[in-house]
Amino acid sequence: MTTRVWDYLGEYAKEKDDILNAVETVFNSGQLVLGASVQGFEAEFAAYHGLPFATGVDNGTNAIKLGLEAIGVGPGDEVITVSNTAAPTVVAIVGAGATPVFVDVRDEDFLMDTDQVAAAITPRTKAIVPVHLYGQCVDMAPLERLAAEHGLKILEDCAQSHGARQHGRMAGTMSDVAAFSFYPTKVLGAYGDGGAVVTADETVHQNLRKLRYYGMEKVYYVVQSPGHNSRLDELQAEILRRKLRRLDEYIDGRNRVARRYEQYLGDLDGLRLPVTNPGNTHVYYVYVVRHPARDAIIEALHAHDISLNISYPWPVHTMSGFAHFGWRTGSLPVTERLAGEIFSLPMYPSLSEAEQDHVIESVRTVVGSL
């Protein structure tokens, strides 16, 4: 049997009663859209972060887009982010009508190089979107200082970092507004699409309520500024409520898998394992390793029935869909080099030790014989 880079079936087998009970609860509730489950999930997700407000939305991409719109980002504005991210980060910025401006990432941890942000600020800059990539947070203190100095907003892209901490602060609590995805593979994953936006700012929160609901004021059902239909579904919300109670267990499970990779692959020549920065906890959305002979390794591992993933093989700024923003190949050297060397080993809490041992032995054989 092929060992997949991600799988939910083992988890489903364990949690089946709870998940199916969630489905029944919603179907018996008498309200299928924006009912008790969305409300309950929003309250519990906000409380998990120690924040007053959370808004459930239809996916993580729209969580970023609505989050940006809610803090006033629109056409003519520039938003500073990274190219070393999932394309939806940038799709959402463009969807809000803004222009993405890229800075490079750091070679050690693949995260936004915050030293490059000051030079990217122009009179049109409105916001910074740090991406807490792979499961740990970007250094927020320098960004918070720059934002205060230049009057900029910050939106954290937390799609890969549910529950991650930095010096005790949780991902999503270190900015004006933060966006989460509950795409099934994520650390907190739904059984379909879902997303959420959290904030401590009541005005931003009120904007989000309207933006996800056609732009309508709930009281008078009047649209003053057209929004979107971006509601979180009741069914996904109820499943997410159940899974939120186990989020810390999922994070522990992912760390257990990471510790075993460190223990058994840490000595391999040329294979670089992920590092956790001082002050950070890591939630290991993906386990990204690096080797100059990446393509040969992946091909050889296929013969061992292991399917791997690359997050991400093409830097966003080199994609044709963003060519009109004028970013040339060569402009972000670290991002471009990484794209040719990184790959992800299987990582999910229900990965068994036997499956992981098979991955470890295969990687040792393949990398050892290069």
Ligand SMILES: *Cc1c(COP(=O)(O)O)cnc(C)c1O
């Ligand atoms: C998954 C992801 C998104 C998009 O979330 P969807 O729910 O798939 O729309 C955005 N940003 C990052 C960094 C992601 O990993």
